[in-house]
Amino acid sequence: MPLIIHLPAVLARLAGGNRQLTVEGRTVGEAVGQVSAAYPGLSERLRDGQGRPYPYVTIYLNDRDIRLAGGFDTPVSDGDELIVVPAVAGG
Amino acid sequence: MNAQDAQDAPDAQDAHLTREELQRYSRHLLLPEFGEEGQRRLRGSSVLIVGAGGLGSPLALYLAAAGVGHIGLVDFDLVDASNLQRQVLYGTSDVGSRKLEAGSRRLRDLNPHVRITTHDTRLTSGNALEIFRGYDVVADGTDNFATRYLVNDACVLLGIPNAYGSIFRFDGQASVFAAPGGPCYRCVFPEPPPPGQVPSCAEGGVLGVLPGMVGVLQATEVIKLVTGIGEPLVGRLLLVDALTASFRTVLLRRDPSCPACGTRSLTELADYEQFCGTGERQPATGSREITPSELAVRIGRGEDLDVVDVRERHEWDIARIPGARLIPLGELPRRLEELDRSREIVVHCKSGARSARAVALLEESGFERVVNLAGGIARWSQEVDSTMPRY
Numbered sequence: 001m002p003l004i005i006h007l008p009a010v011l012a013r014l015a016g017g018n019r020q021l022t023v024e025g026r027t028v029g030e031a032v033g034q035v036s037a038a039y040p041g042l043s044e045r046l047r048d049g050q051g052r053p054y055p056y057v058t059i060y061l062n063d064r065d066i067r068l069a070g071g072f073d074t075p076v077s078d079g080d081e082l083i084v085v086p087a088v089a090g091g
Numbered sequence: 092m093n094a095q096d097a098q099d100a101p102d103a104q105d106a107h108l109t110r111e112e113l114q115r116y117s118r119h120l121l122l123p124e125f126g127e128e129g130q131r132r133l134r135g136s137s138v139l140i141v142g143a144g145g146l147g148s149p150l151a152l153y154l155a156a157a158g159v160g161h162i163g164l165v166d167f168d169l170v171d172a173s174n175l176q177r178q179v180l181y182g183t184s185d186v187g188s189r190k191l192e193a194g195s196r197r198l199r200d201l202n203p204h205v206r207i208t209t210h211d212t213r214l215t216s217g218n219a220l221e222i223f224r225g226y227d228v229v230a231d232g233t234d235n236f237a238t239r240y241l242v243n244d245a246c247v248l249l250g251i252p253n254a255y256g257s258i259f260r261f262d263g264q265a266s267v268f269a270a271p272g273g274p275c276y277r278c279v280f281p282e283p284p285p286p287g288q289v290p291s292c293a294e295g296g297v298l299g300v301l302p303g304m305v306g307v308l309q310a311t312e313v314i315k316l317v318t319g320i321g322e323p324l325v326g327r328l329l330l331v332d333a334l335t336a337s338f339r340t341v342l343l344r345r346d347p348s349c350p351a352c353g354t355r356s357l358t359e360l361a362d363y364e365q366f367c368g369t370g371e372r373q374p375a376t377g378s379r380e381i382t383p384s385e386l387a388v389r390i391g392r393g394e395d396l397d398v399v400d401v402r403e404r405h406e407w408d409i410a411r412i413p414g415a416r417l418i419p420l421g422e423l424p425r426r427l428e429e430l431d432r433s434r435e436i437v438v439h440c441k442s443g444a445r446s447a448r449a450v451a452l453l454e455e456s457g458f459e460r461v462v463n464l465a466g467g468i469a470r471w472s473q474e475v476d477s478t479m480p481r482y
Contacts, residue, residue, distance in 0.1 A: 006339075008262045008330075008332065009260055009261040009262055009332065009334050010259060010260055010261075010262060010295075019335065041421075054284070055280065055281040055282035056280050056281075056282055056283055056284040057284075058279055058280065060341040060342075063340065063341045063342045064341070064342055065279075065341070065342070065343065065344065067346075068344055068346075083330070083339065083341060085264070085328070085330060085341065086284070086289065087236070087257075087280040087283065087284055087289065088257050088258065088259035088262065088264065088289060089233070089234060089235050089236045089239055089257055089259075089283075089289065089291070090145070090234055090257060090258045090259045090291060090292035090295075090297055090302075091142050091144050091145055091146045091147070091231075091232045091233050091234040091256070091257060091258065091292075091302065
């Protein structure tokens with residue numbers, strides 16, 4: 001099922017400059033896996049060596065935190081949007 | 092602490108506005124949702140701004156202009172020329188001055204009705220609760236993860252809402268944490284990234300107007316919290332993308348397992364440098380540091396050193412250490428064969444963080460003679476070559 005992943009500028013650099021990626025997958029984890037395969041540099045910013053989400057990169061399915069749904073196992077539907085929000089600390 | 096009170100500041104929330112205040116705040120008074128009641132609430136409020144930098148500047152200026160009765164500022168730094176691109180609280184003549192002296196001077200000129208309290212110190216676990224106590228709202232304008240977790244936890248422990256803002260390069264975030272019933276920073280980011288993974292603005296850069304955009308959002312939230320108008324950003328995280336001019340809001344929920352606001356197992360402030368891994372740096376096994384002065388002496392003696400600069404090319408174009416060669420950190424893993432394992436390698440970046448990652452990478456790859464340049468080229472420009480451009 002096609003869905004869109006939105007990346008902040010800082011991560012878009014690791015995805016060939018793309019701010020939006022259209023991917024396929026039945027779960028958030030599958031979608032993340034697909035972009036990780038396409039962009040290895042981005043992969044390590046989205047999931048750890050065991051393929052788990054980081055506690056400092058929050059992913060929202062539409063506008064809801066996937067941690068409060070089912071993490072990477074959260075099912076996705078056609079047209080869903082994933083928003084990647086890494087922790088930043090600048091001020 | 093250096094408390095400086097403006098004269099004739101009426102701080103009783105219920106006293107009528109003076110003739111002068113009526114004139115100054117007339118555009119607020121004309122707002123039906125705001126009115127004199129809202130202005131009196133602002134006048135009766137105490138707001139603490141942590142960090143008088145990119146975010147703290149617009150926060151302080153707009154909150155002073157709006158008529159917040161008491162503003163506290165926490166910072167320990169001096170004004171640097173590189174601050175002026177975004178820290179609009181300061182002018183060129185302030186370079187070298189203490190930020191809080193220059194900042195409070197500017198704020199008193201902007202609005203003499205505002206009482207300014209300066210906390211010219213580094214915020215720590217030892218002083219945060221004492222400094223925060225008594226303020227109605229805290230605005231987090233700090234520039235590192237350790238202080239952000241400290242600000243969050245102190246706000247949760249004391250029950251003070253935290254008007255949060257954070258920026259990096261072209262992206263910004265804003266929310267209100269630790270409000271009654273709402274989530275806190277730890278609910279969103281339970282743990283910080285490992286040190287070095289997310290560069291600071293000093294290393295990675297920031298668009299100068301971005302802290303203006305985000306700091307003004309924070310100031311707006313402070314005003315809403317204090318006056319009770321509108322819907323504060325509680326339970327929502329506002330994402331600002333300066334490049335695409337887009338604003339997006341995602342929903343936040345209090346995490347029942349959050350040690351700060353959920354289980355409340357966190358009952359006192361912790362060691363945040365240790366939590367963020369940014370405390371006393373533990374060099375990887377066998378790795379060493381060298382100071383710029385020591386390196387200059389060794390280069391002068393003609394010793395055989397391979398000085399590797401792991402910054403980006405646009406930084407290399409600004410300034411470089413003579414004899415160094417450029418291998419940006421991102422390219423290092425695939426360019427290891429360009430390095431001679433038998434030679435001593437000195438790695439440097441702008442201030443030492445990226446090069447520490449490079450040292451770790453090289454050591455993991457079996458290099459045994461790797462040294463990190465402490466303080467990077469920034470410290471070199473202070474210790475060795477004062478003519479070198481700084482950025």
